Amino acid sequence: MEEMEDEEKQASQEKKHTSWVKKVMAYVAIGEAVVIFVGIQFIPWGRATINLPVKAEPKWDSPKTRELFFRACGDCHSNQTALPWYDLIAPITWIINRDIEKGRVALNVSEWGLQENEAGEAAETVRNGSMPPTLYALSHPSARLSASDKEAFVQGLVATFGEHKGEQTSKKKPDDSLHFFPVRKDDQNAGK
Ligand code: HEC
Known part of the structure; x- marks a missing residue:
């Protein structure tokens, strides 16, 4: 009889002990996450390119x-990037910075005429x-355009940049990354 009570006591003590250890470990995990989160804020990658001087702009058809x-494109396609505060928090800032770098290579209205660009496709992308x-x-409400703004914008883009139809002037097609092996020209045309 006494023996059983002892066993029960021991078991409940063990239980208490494991739940206590679990709690401490949870606090340690949260603490570590906080330290990492605060720590990565000091990694400067992603801030350097946020704002650069404006060298030359295209001749817009209208203000x-x-x-x-x-409003809708400038953060990634100009040197006048104006990001809300939440974009400056790592790791979000790293992700958007990658888009900005790639976007500026495709089209940068602050370095107009200084590099090749894909502005001729702008109207189509909208x-x-x-x-x-x-x-x-989704994360930048001001970039969302109403239907009538969108229509006016497409017309404005065509008036400002013209429009490429059919033949693409860019070296790469947007779906290049989907192919494991390069598609040969004659393979592409075979089915047509
Ligand atoms: C969040 C950043 C971002 C915003 C905002 C953005 N773009 Fe882009 N854009 C990119 C990236 C990144 C690429 C390069 C895609 C690639 O290399 O595959 C790109 C490519 C392009 C291209 C080249 C053709 C293509 O489809 O790859 C055009 C034209 C373009 N964007 C126009 C626009 C226009 C017009 C707007 C505003 C309505 C806009 N972009 C808004 C990031 C952005």
Whole structure:
């Protein structure tokens, strides 16, 4: 009889002990996460390119087109990036910085005429909804354009940049990354 009571006591003590250890470990894990989160804020990668000087701008067809461009596209396609506070928190800032770097290579309205660009496709990207990127549009409400703004914007982009149709002038096609092996020209045309 006494023996059993002892066993029970021991078991309940062990239980208490493990739940206590679990609690401490949870606090340690939270503490570590906080330290890592605070620590990564000091990694400067992703801040360097946020704002650069404006060298030359295209001749916009109207101030309205320029305004809409800076509202919906300027963060990634100009040197005048104006990000909300939450974009400056690591690791979000690293992700958006990558988009900004790639976006500026494709089209940068602050270095107009100084590099090759894909501005001729701008109207089409707005028309088909591929730009601004979905995740960016969701997290940046001011970049979302109303239907009438969108229509005016497409017209303004065509008037400012013209429009490439058919033959793409860019070296790469957007879906290049989906192919494990390069698609040969004659393979591409075979089915047509
Ligand atoms: C969050 C950043 C971001 C925003 C905002 C953004 N773009 Fe882009 N854009 C990119 C990136 C990144 C690429 C390069 C895609 C690639 O290399 O595959 C790109 C590529 C392009 C291209 C080249 C053709 C293509 O589809 O790859 C055009 C044209 C373009 N964007 C126009 C626009 C226009 C117009 C807007 C505003 C309506 C806009 N972008 C908003 C990031 C952005």
